[in-house]
Amino acid sequence: MTLVLLLNGLAAAAGLGGPWLLGEIVNAVRNRAPVSTVDLLALGIVAFAVAQVLLIRSARYAGHRFGERALSSLREQVVDRALALPTTVVERAGTGDLMTRTSTDVAAIGTTLRDGAPEVFISLVQTALLFTAVFFLHPLLGLCGLVGAPILWLSTRWYLRRARDAYLAEARANSEQAEHLSATSLGARTVEALGLEQRRLAGGNDRITTGFTTKRHTLWLRNVWFPILEFAHTLPVAAMLVVGGHLHESNAVSLGAVITATLYAWRLNAPLDTIFQWADQLQTGSAALSRIEGVGEAVVPTPTTKTVPTNDRLVVSNVHYAYRKGHDVLVAVNLTVHPGERLAIVGPSGAGKSTLGKLLAGVDTPHTGSVTVGGVPVAQLPAHELRQRVLLVTQEHHVFLGTLRDNLAMAAPNATDKAMHKALSTVDATWATTLDAPLDNTTLNPAQAQQLALARVVLADPHTVVLDEATAALDPTTAHHAERAMAKVLAGRTVIAIAHRLRTAHDADRVAVIDNGRITELGTHNNLVAAQGTYATLWHSWQAAT
Incomplete structure (x- = not known):
């Protein structure tokens, strides 16, 4: 960044040489200097122009390298933060909102870092140098350069007080559009089955209308602000020509000095325009940064402890939990799961x-x-130690883009090829002939994706596995094969199975029945059936259905 600032500063300084030498040429011509003097001054203008071009190119190159590196770090940071979000936060925010923050918002900040920061800096340096040069030529000419300052100050203040909130509203509207589109696309079959097409279309149109309104508002702010800026730019040039003419007539300054000062004032337009145009982009970047920082603020820091668990017994003590305050999903839950036990919920x-x-x-x-x-x-x-003790397996078995080895290494980054082949063999994944096979979520069928998920469990080697209806999405035949493979994986481990097929409960050591957020029954299958309570009713209904 220091190199970027240095190169931009030198480029700005080189830009002062041309107008100054042009003023000297005017004075030389008025004083009937030799043609060789004029030629030498003209060569100097060319030299300053070439130097400025080379310095600007080097500055932009360094700035882009800096910006891309900063953008890469920012992307990695955002992904790390997103992965650290609690599941409930992700579900509440929605996929579309998180996707917009990690793509559009990161890109907006990247543009600001890569292009905006160097452009604004060089423009500020150019502005400062140009004003200094004009004051050096004559203080009164320098004051003429400040004629438009009050208009610039007031209009910019008016704009900035409104722009950030307007851009935040626009970004929020974009997130809502993306979330609605994502939810509609993913649930297209459900929408069609329930006849919700018109409702979803109406909801999409409402969000598009909101997005259009927010974009129109930010556009209106720019359309008011920019013409005022253009008017304010012309005032110093006009004032300098008038005042400079009087000063020249009174022999206070030379004609070349007036021309040089006027050219400096005219050249102020470019850096000032750049500053104000990037001020608009900076509002977008500021809003984007706020949304990205919001991802970080949503991450609940996980305190770590150096205390080592003395065993693998899970104990739930008087637990209450609510997704929304005042609406408890779990109420006063108490439960102990002993090592090696098979518990069905x-x-x-x-x-x-x-x-x-x-x-x-x-x-x-x-x-x-x-x-x-x-x-x-x-x-x-710590996450790595927790996953070695307790691992959750759901019915959503995601296959990531990459090779089979990449997908398995997520569970055990240091696993050897031999260990991976053994894990695949344990779950009867005969289709996995090479670890270098490219995979994505469309390459494998549900049964194969299930086997891949179970192979990850084998590699992670947790003591306790929580199964959340892991085979619920499979057809009966596929589920039968998956359960056979699962039996090999779960051998010797503590198993907590959240079951909707009560055959799992029948084979468990104990069964916990949850109703309205409370554990209402706890015991063996036979004891609960004999008790003729909620579990007995569920068991008899399931038997009648099958």
């Missing part, structure tokens, strides 16, 4: 099963109460 839809699973896996933290492993709160364990 069942209950009606919306009872809080998946929420409890996320708390057990450390994906989220309770509002009151605690979830501990070996006496240590799971939320206070």
Whole structure:
């Protein structure tokens, strides 16, 4: 950055030479100097112009390198922050909003860093040097250069007081458009099945209208501001010509000095325009930076502890949890899961099963109460240590763009090829013949994606696995093969299965029944069936259905 500023400063200084030498040529001609003198001065103008071009090119090159490196660091920082967001924050914000922040907003800041900062700096230096040069020629001419300053100050202040909020509103409208489009596209089949096409179209049109209104408002601000700037630029030139003429008639300054001062004043237009135009971009960049900083502020710092869990027993103590304040999803939940135990969690839809699973896996933290492993709160364990103890497996098995090796290495970055092949063999992934096979989320069918997810579990080697209806999205035949592979993976581990197929509960050591956010029953399958409570009703209904 120091090199960028230095080169830009030298380029600005080189830009002063041309007008000064042109004034000297005018004086030389008036004084009937030899042609060789004029030629030498003209060569000097060319030399200053060439020097300025070379310095500007070098400055832009250095500035772009700086900007791209800064942009790369910013992208990595934003991705790290996004990955550190609690799942509930991501779900509440929406995919479209997060996508806009990590793409459009980062790009806006990148443009400001790469182009805006150097352009504004060189323009400020040029402006300062030009004003200094005019004052050096004659103080009164320098004062003429300030004639338009009050107009510039007042109009810019008016604009800046309104622009940032306007650009934030525009960015928010863009996020809402992206979120609505993303949700509609992902849920297209549901929209069609429920006949919601017109409602979704109307919602999209409303968001587009809002976006258009916000864009029109920012455009109106620019359309008011820029013409005022153009008017303010012409005043110093006119004043300098009038005052300079009088000063020349009184022999206070030479004609060349008046021409030089006028050229300096005229050249003020370019840097001032650049400053004010980038001031507009800086408002966009400022709004974008606020939104990116908002991602960082949404990250709840995870306190780490040096206390090592004494065992792998999971204990839930008087846990309350709510997605919205005042609407508890879990209420006074108490549960102990012993090492090596197989626990099934069942209950009606919306009872809080998946929420409890996320708390057990450390994906989220309770509002009151605690979830501990070996006496240590799971939320206070470093991520790498927590995943070696408790791992959540859901029905969403994402396949990332890259090779099979890349996808497996996410679970164990230091795993050898031999370990990866063994993990694939454990889950019967006979289709995986080479670790260099390119994959994406369209390459594998659901069964293969499930096997890939289970192979990751094998490589991560956690003591406890939380299964959140991991086979719910598979057809019965595929689910049967997946459950057979899962049985190999889960051998010897503590298993907490959030189940909707009660066969899983039948085979578990204990069953926990959740209803309205509370554990209403806890015991073995046979004992709960004999108790003729909620679980018995669910069991009999499931048997009748199958």
